[in-house]
Amino acid sequence: xxxxxxxxxxxxxxxxxxxxxxxxxxxxxxxxxxxxxxxxxxxxxxxxxxxxxxxxxxxxxxxxxxxxxxxxxxxxxxxxxxxxxxxxxxxxxxxxxxxxxxxxxxxxxxxxxxxxxxxxxxxxxxxxxxxxxxxxxxxxxxxxxxxxxxxxxxxxxxxxxxxxxxxxxx
Numbered sequence: 113x114x115x116x117x118x119x120x121x122x123x124x125x126x127x128x129x130x131x132x133x134x135x136x137x138x139x140x141x142x143x144x145x146x147x148x149x150x151x152x153x154x155x156x157x158x159x160x161x162x163x164x165x166x167x168x169x170x171x172x173x174x175x176x177x178x179x180x181x182x183x184x185x186x187x188x189x190x191x192x193x194x195x196x197x198x199x200x201x202x203x204x205x206x207x208x209x210x211x212x213x214x215x216x217x218x219x220x221x222x223x224x225x226x227x228x229x230x231x232x233x234x235x236x237x238x239x240x241x242x243x244x245x246x247x248x249x250x251x252x253x254x255x256x257x258x259x260x261x262x263x264x265x266x267x268x269x270x271x272x273x274x275x276x277x278x279x280x281x282x
Contacts, residue, residue, distance in 0.1 A: 115141060116149035119159050123149045126167075129175040135222025156213075156220045165214055168199055169226055177225040180232045190232055205234045 114125040115137065131138045140150040152162075169177065172195045184190040191197035203211045211230060218227035246264070 117162075118149040118151040119157055119162055120154045122159070127171070127175070130170070133170055133175055133177075133223055133225065136220065153220065157217045158213075161213060161217045165199065166217065166221070166223065166226055169196065169229065170223075172196075172199075173225075177229075179225045180228045183235055185236070187236060190236060191229075196229060200229055200233045203230075203233060205237045 113128055115128050115130055117124050117126055117130075117137075128141075131141045137150065144150070173193075177196070178192045180190065180192070182190075187197050187201060191200070203214065205211045211233060215227060215230045215234075218224075218230055
C-alpha cells in the first residue's frame, strides 16, 4: 500500500518504505486512520527537493543507505557509492541555497542518512584534518583567498559553538 504525500498542493503516491527512513512520515502513518494524504510543509519540502534528491537517494539505495560516519578529503572515499557522490557533489555549499534547503528538508522529515549526505558535502568543502591542523588551515586559506584569515583559535571557537556539526563525523 502506498503512502500519499501532499507536496506543494499536489498529492503523490510514494513507496511505503518512506515510513522506514523518515521519522516524520512514520509518525504520520501511525497516527492516521485512513487513506488521507499527509501534507508536507511546502516552505521546506518542494517537489524539486523530494523528487530530484530525496527520492533518487533512497530508491537507488533500496531504502537502506549506509550512513556516512567518517570524514575524508577524498570524495571517492567519503561517499559510499558513485550514485550518492554524483547526486550531491554538484550542489554547492557556497552558491545558492539548495544545499541549505536539502539539510532543512532532511531535518524536517527526520531522514538521518540523507542529512548526513548533505552535511558530508559541506564538510568536504571545508575539510579540516585534525591530525595536521596547521596544514589544513593553510589549505583553507589558499582555497578561500577573499575570506579574512582564520586562526586555530577561530576553529576552536567554532567547534564549541557548533558541536553537533563537529561531532557528526569522527
